[in-house]
Amino acid sequence: MAMLCNSLKSIAKEYVEDTKSSLDKLDVDSVERIVDIIWSAYLNDKQVFIMGNGGSASTATHFACDLGKGTIVEGRRRLRVICLNDNMAIITAFSNDLGYADVFKEQLINLINTDDVVIAITASGNSTNILRAIEYAKKYSAVTVGLTGFDGGALLSMVNEEIVVSSKNYGQIEDVHLVLGHMISKCLKHRLINED
Numbered sequence: 001m002a003m004l005c006n007s008l009k010s011i012a013k014e015y016v017e018d019t020k021s022s023l024d025k026l027d028v029d030s031v032e033r034i035v036d037i038i039w040s041a042y043l044n045d046k047q048v049f050i051m052g053n054g055g056s057a058s059t060a061t062h063f064a065c066d067l068g069k070g071t072i073v074e075g076r077r078r079l080r081v082i083c084l085n086d087n088m089a090i091i092t093a094f095s096n097d098l099g100y101a102d103v104f105k106e107q108l109i110n111l112i113n114t115d116d117v118v119i120a121i122t123a124s125g126n127s128t129n130i131l132r133a134i135e136y137a138k139k140y141s142a143v144t145v146g147l148t149g150f151d152g153g154a155l156l157s158m159v160n161e162e163i164v165v166s167s168k169n170y171g172q173i174e175d176v177h178l179v180l181g182h183m184i185s186k187c188l189k190h191r192l193i194n195e196d
Contacts, residue, residue: 018169022176025166031180033161035187037143038067041117042079042188049111051084051104051133052121055174060085060121063181070185073192082111084133104133112140119145123173125153125164134158147180149173 041048048067052060064083071079084104085091094106108118118137120130125148134144134155146155146162149170156162165176 015172018167019172019175022165022167022172023179026176026180027163030161030163031183031187034145034163035184035191037117037145037161038079038184038188039191041115041143042077042192044115045077046080046116047111047113048079048081048117048119049084049108049137050081050119050121051130053127053129055170056121056123056177057085059174059177059181060119062178063119063121063185066181066185067188071189071192073189076192079188084108101128101132104129105136108133108136108140112137112142114141116140116142117145118142119147120155120159121147121177122153122155123149123165123170123177125150125155131155131158147177149176 038048050060050064061083064081064086067079067081084107087107090107091103094103098106112118116137118134120134122130125146131154134146135158137144138158144159144161146152146159147165148155148162149165149167150173152162152164156164163180165173167173167176
């Protein structure tokens with residue numbers, strides 16, 4: 001039993017150290033550029049769409065909540081943010097009728113306008129439904145952002161701005177994406193409080 005506990009402690013310690021390393025390697029200039037993109041959307045009354053699969057779907061929902069509620073400043077207009085993961089009826093309808101590869105693109109067809117922002121959260125950067133949605137968004141001159149891991153995948157060359165988490169571990173990539181959502185939201189709230 002003691003041997004098992006030591007092994008588990010070692011795994012936990014390694015996970016913490018690897019996650020710290022990924023955080024230490026974050027490109028804060030890219031974070032600032034993403035904040036600028038969302039700020040510009042806010043100033044121009046544009047929408048922000050967020051999407052992801054699996055754990056990244058949960059992160060997308062969380063990020064949309066942080067941007068939509070966590071940035072509220074009394075007397076200021078609110079950010080217009082929509083998570084494309086949150087309407088299960090429309091996701092299952094499009095999946096059933098057209099296939100899962102189009103669930104995000106089909107929602108953008110209904111909603112997107114020129115200069116809106118589309119944020120894709122995907123550890124691999126290779127999810128077909130994400131890539132199709134970004135491809136569609138670009139046709140509408142939307143500003144596209146990718147939060148990825150590994151080597152950024154196919155998404156890396158498609159988006160206007162990206163952050164690639166320095167990790168090959170899905171859990172740690174997702175952890176850092178969640179931190180990025182909090183960081184970006186905090187920066188935007190600061191601007192809403194302090195800038196005209």
